[in-house]
Structures are given as structure tokens and as C-alpha cells.
Amino acid sequence: MKIAQPDSAVTSISAQVTSFLSAPKCLIDGKPHAALSGKTYSVYNPADGSVLAEVPACGAEDVDLAVKAARRAFEGPWSQMLPAQRQGILLKIADLIEAHGEELAQLETLNQGKSIMLSRLIEVQSSAEYFRYMAGWATKIEGSTLDVSIPIPPGMRYQAYTRKEAVGVVAAITPWNFPLNMAVWKIAPALAAGCTVVLKPAEETPLTSIRLAEICLEAGVPEGVVNVVTGFGEETGAPLVAHPQVAKITFTGSTETGKLIGVQAMKDMKRVTLELGGKAPMIMFDDMDLDLLGLAAGIGSFFNTGQTCCAGVRIYAQKGIYEKALEVIANVTRSLAIGSGLDPRNQINPVVSARHQAHVKACIARGIEDGAKPVIGATAPSQGFFVAPELFTDVRQDMALMQDEVFGPVITMTPFDDADAAIAMANDTRYGLGASIWTTDINKMMRYVPKIEAGTVWVNSHNIPDQNMPFGGMKQSGIGREHGRGALDNYLETKSVCVAYR
């Protein structure tokens, strides 16, 4: 079912969605797979707390089957395909994502809770574009020829060149905030490079990942090239990371889990990319364009109900505009409509799970206990996993509210006098994923961008990544970058070939 207008409300759930929800299965070696143990677990609709589906709870034995299937496919049909054939298949996947667009968007909103508008525009549309972008790189993998100066034995000459070769089986582990899009960020470059994949989606939101794997199959990806195992971190994710036939791990999730995975990867010298947590600052100078304040709060802070790793949650505003910025941002926060994601007029939707709802509420309570001042004090619907957005002032740098990830609709505002002091406060967390500077003075921008410790710095904007723009973290926000040409290198080894001749 083709995608509807992004801002149209969902009046009925599509028949494909209802049928899929009756018995979702993993996909291993191109076939639907129930956990060998027979175990399943429930996934929920966060808008009302009801059970949405029962999903296989995979264990080490299921993971082993999936990795072995991926390895066979890597050695077999996938490695025989011409780059142009891989490109064609990636383009077909993009078309099929669009063709199934409304079904995927509804499924995502039902399972994750987010606005149907974001499901349509980001989870579906931008995922299709991502496949198209990566399809282009599949035919542009190249090495180089190298002049070398090897002097022995006398009389022998050499010419060297490099080959880029697919790394092998990729373990892709994803979080719950953008389930389909995060899976695509990993699968598209892995396939373009010629790798095969075992995807372990977040336990809360596995449904669109399963559909994506089915779509890959429908598009002509050979059996075993894309596999999905559903289940929990320790039971499913850990054996996947530790599997000896996995060559590369690409992980997006919390810094805590990322560290565990990094240690395991290093034990086996597996290649690893880690996209981890954030606590992004937005630094607003006196000379900023005040018309942008609404956008800063709406997209910068509260996009996806604050459940984005780059959300601008620590706002530092210079004293000349602080009162005005506080007034506007407080008004925006107050005015956000709270409700189900199926109605696109709702800008604050449920958070993903009861557990996460309890976490966000505990962060708010801890902030109040520590002496920070809540400005809004609104209440959220009692049914479903809702949390009303909150804005805090009087927050010290050493408070948990300033240092730890809330990953929900909770922001802080702090005034500053001196720009260097603001940069120091902005850098004063263990994270370094995203940040922004708001100014109309290009000199200020050029002076301060290099001083900010973050993988992405937006200027007069925030929280908007692009497939062609390297994305990743400094400090404890991760290792490596996704997107762009560089993303392909994450899935390729470089082999030097040295040819002797006389």
C-alpha cells in the first residue's frame, strides 16, 4: 500500500498490517523462522499499552543458524554478483519500501509510538532514499595503483595495487528510536559493499526490521544475505557479537551497551562501528535570529518526543536574549499537542515502553530533587506510555539532568555571559555526538565551531542528519562514522597486492 500524504491521519489500519501482526517470524536463510526453543515475547503498542504481537525470542542456537546462513550466502551467490547487479537490487529495495510505504509507516507508529508523519517521512521515505544513495556506491568501489621502492633482490621490479574486499558477515544491532531507519543505515552500505547481514533489532521494536528483510528477499537479494533474529540483548545480541563467523559489528545504542560490545569485538579483533548516546548542547548567541527559536525547540529538542541521540537538550542562551528565548521555548513546550502518533497533529507521542516511561519520569523527579526548577509542570494522558514535555531552569552543570541521557522530552535552559564559558559548559559531558551554534555572525561561527567537541555541529539548525554527511560521535558517543562514501569503508577491507616482475 503506497504511502499516504505525510500529514493525513490514519483512519483505519491496513489489512497487511493486521495480517502481519498475527504471527511475525524471524527470517533466516530466506525462510520464516520461529525460535528453536519455541519461546516468544510480547511487543506493545505504546499509545495504549496493549500487546501488539508475539515475536520469537531467539537464543544462541537461532543466532548460529542465521550467521552460518549469512556466511554461506557471502561465499556463494552474493559474492558472484556483479556490482551493477547489487546496485540494481538496492534500487529495487528502495522502490519496494515505497510501494509498501503506508504499511511500514503504520506498523512503525503502532510499535514505536512515533508520529505517523515521522514514520512516513523518515522511517519510510528517507530509508528508500538511503538505499538509492548507497546503490550508487556499489559500482564505485575502487582501490589504487602504488609505485613502490622495494630494493631486493637486485634486478627485481615491483608494482603494487590495492583491492577493496567485502569484510564478510556483518552483525547489525539497532536501537528502538528509529527502528526501520537505523536498520537501513546499516544494511544498505553493507549490501552495497558486498557483505551479508544478521540484524538484531531492539527487542521493543522488531516489526519493521522483519518486514525490511522480507522486502529485501522480494527485491531479489539471495536467501541468507539478510537475516533477522529477534530477542533480547543478552540472549540474542551477545551470542551474535561473540559468534566466530561474524567479521564486523555495527551497533547503535547506549554507551553502556556499546562498551560491552567494543570489549567483546576487541577480544576477537572484529571490525566495529559504535554509534552511541548523546547530550547535545544548543548554544544561542545574542545575535541569533530569534525567529528560529520555535524551530530550535520543535525540531532541535522535541523531534520524535526527544528520543533522538542528537536531541538538543541542553540550551545555553546568552544573557541578552535569555529571557526572550526562555519565554518562546516555554510557550512552544506548553503548546505541543500530546497524543497518539496515528494523528499527525500530535507532536508529543508516547515514549517507547513502560520501562522507558518510568526512566524519563525518574529523571524528572531526580532533577526536582536536585534543586532544578520545572517550568511547565504539565500532565500527560494516563493510558499508554506518555510523558509530558518538561523544561528545567536553575540546572547546575554537575546535576544528572545535565550529564546523563534522558532520551525523552526533557530539556534545560541556562544563561551565559561569556562565549568561551558557554563552549566549556557545552563540552562538559562525556558525550560528543551533536551540537549547534545559533548566530548571525559568521566570524563567531568560524571561531567556535572548531572548539566544540561533537561529531556534527549544526549552525542555525539542529538534529537533521543527511545520508551524504558523515555521522558519528566523539568521546563516549562512539567510534567511527556512518553515511557518505566513508560508510562503505566500514564494510570493506583493504588488501595490498604486490607484483614482482623482471
Ligand SMILES: NC(=O)c1ccc[n+]([C@@H]2O[C@H](COP(=O)([O-])OP(=O)(O)OC[C@H]3O[C@@H](n4cnc5c(N)ncnc54)[C@H](O)[C@@H]3O)[C@@H](O)[C@H]2O)c1
Ligand atoms: N549515535 C547514534 O547514531 C544513535 C542513534 C540512535 C540511538 N542512539 C542511542 O541508543 C540508545 C537508545 O537505544 P536503546 O535503549 O535501545 O539502547 P540499548 O543499548 O539498550 O540497546 C540497543 C541494542 O543493543 C542490544 N543489546 C543490549 N545488550 C546487549 C548485549 N550485551 N550484547 C549485544 N546486544 C545488546 C539491544 O537488545 C538493542 O538491540 C540511546 O543511548 C541513544 O542515544 C544512538
